[in-house]
Amino acid sequence: MSVWRLISDDGAGPADGLATDEALMLHYGRDAVAPSEAVIRLYTYRPHSALVGRYQVLDAEVDRAACERLGLGVGRRPTGGGAIIMGPGQLGVAVTTRAPADVSPRELLRQYAAGIVAGLARLGVSASFRGKNDLEVDGRKIGGLGLYVDGRGALLFHASILADLDVELMLEVLRIPGAKLADKGVSRVHERITTVSMQTGHSVGGTALRAAVADGFAEQLGIHYDESEPDGAERERAAELERERYGAAAWIAGRAPAGDSHGTAVVKTGLGLIRAYAGVQDSSLSSVMLAGDFSVMPEALTRIEAALRWCHADPGRIHAIISRELGDSDAEIEPEVLAGAVWSAAERALERSAGATPVRASGSCYFPPVTPATDTSEVLQ
Numbered sequence: 001m002s003v004w005r006l007i008s009d010d011g012a013g014p015a016d017g018l019a020t021d022e023a024l025m026l027h028y029g030r031d032a033v034a035p036s037e038a039v040i041r042l043y044t045y046r047p048h049s050a051l052v053g054r055y056q057v058l059d060a061e062v063d064r065a066a067c068e069r070l071g072l073g074v075g076r077r078p079t080g081g082g083a084i085i086m087g088p089g090q091l092g093v094a095v096t097t098r099a100p101a102d103v104s105p106r107e108l109l110r111q112y113a114a115g116i117v118a119g120l121a122r123l124g125v126s127a128s129f130r131g132k133n134d135l136e137v138d139g140r141k142i143g144g145l146g147l148y149v150d151g152r153g154a155l156l157f158h159a160s161i162l163a164d165l166d167v168e169l170m171l172e173v174l175r176i177p178g179a180k181l182a183d184k185g186v187s188r189v190h191e192r193i194t195t196v197s198m199q200t201g202h203s204v205g206g207t208a209l210r211a212a213v214a215d216g217f218a219e220q221l222g223i224h225y226d227e228s229e230p231d232g233a234e235r236e237r238a239a240e241l242e243r244e245r246y247g248a249a250a251w252i253a254g255r256a257p258a259g260d261s262h263g264t265a266v267v268k269t270g271l272g273l274i275r276a277y278a279g280v281q282d283s284s285l286s287s288v289m290l291a292g293d294f295s296v297m298p299e300a301l302t303r304i305e306a307a308l309r310w311c312h313a314d315p316g317r318i319h320a321i322i323s324r325e326l327g328d329s330d331a332e333i334e335p336e337v338l339a340g341a342v343w344s345a346a347e348r349a350l351e352r353s354a355g356a357t358p359v360r361a362s363g364s365c366y367f368p369p370v371t372p373a374t375d376t377s378e379v380l381q
Helices: 014-023 064-070 105-121 167-173 185-190 196-200 206-221 232-246 249-253 299-308 315-326 335-353
Strands: 002-012 038-045 049-052 073-076 084-086 090-098 128-130 134-137 140-149 154-162 223-227 262-269 272-281 284-292
Touching: 002 014, 002 206, 014 038, 014 049, 014 073, 014 090, 014 154, 014 232, 038 206, 064 073, 064 167, 073 249, 084 090, 084 167, 090 206, 105 128, 105 134, 105 140, 105 154, 105 206, 154 206, 167 185, 206 223, 232 249, 262 335, 272 335, 284 299, 299 315, 315 335
Parallel strands: 002 038, 002 223, 049 073
Antiparallel strands: 038 090, 049 084, 090 154, 128 134, 134 140, 140 154, 262 272, 272 284
16 A cells, blocks of 8 residues: 555644645655655644635735734635635645646546545545536535646645635625625525535534545545654745745735736636736737636636737737637637637726726635626626
């Protein structure tokens, strides 16, 4: 059987918790000598932290003023995915290992998800891997997954599992469209998500999931554990990462729309929600940024951002450029759908530059936007 290091801890903050996860990748680059096949870290956060995915726009997802008022930390993960709340009621799962050359990211997510599914089954919860990176129970989300591979070939798998959830807190600090909250907001959240506590009928915290998830991984992957703690080199690396990355304002803020007049639009695609930001000067696109809860930023979207800069703000021109750059690279994104989102954002930017205020749309990992019945402009179908 393979030997994995098992690290268990509680009370992480947004900067030190994420820095430790990345620091555990230290020994797993292509040229490094790893002390074990992999590390699995099972941990909880102190109350509470709002974490956004790597490719999201912070202020579109998180109400930073509410976080400051309530004492919540804010952080940005190195992995993709959506905005989440982490605290004692959620279990964080981090697996670090060497990225295999012959296994796709989707298959890796499936393999590691199987360990969590097996662990939840030990608690009487029947979950399954669905969509691009979700764990669901009867169509309701109970966990989210993400992957990150660094330049040395070391891999980090992330998961957050909902043992419980303070829904009122989530609604206060994550930016969720007002149309969803106008009537019975909490009950409508529970239509989209579930927790281990809800499924078992008794209160369960994140720490209570730890043994079950560890056993689930052991069962599915044929491993046993060497209980461990971060070594000296990993602690030193974690302190460096906390100081220079995860605790730094520039990392937490991430990419942001340009400072000129800009508008936004959201579109549903096979890759999930894509949020388009368009900046305008005169009648040209001065900037275009495409953000979302991606596991990995698609290269085609990066090309589109560059190709659209300074093109004429015209729907036909936008569609032609997006069609050219997408080509056959990703059948999950239809050129006309993405072009419609960019043009909608550009229209709002043009209105704003003339004195109007564009509509903003947003969502979260567990409660993504849907089209309001009274305003179909918020999310493009």
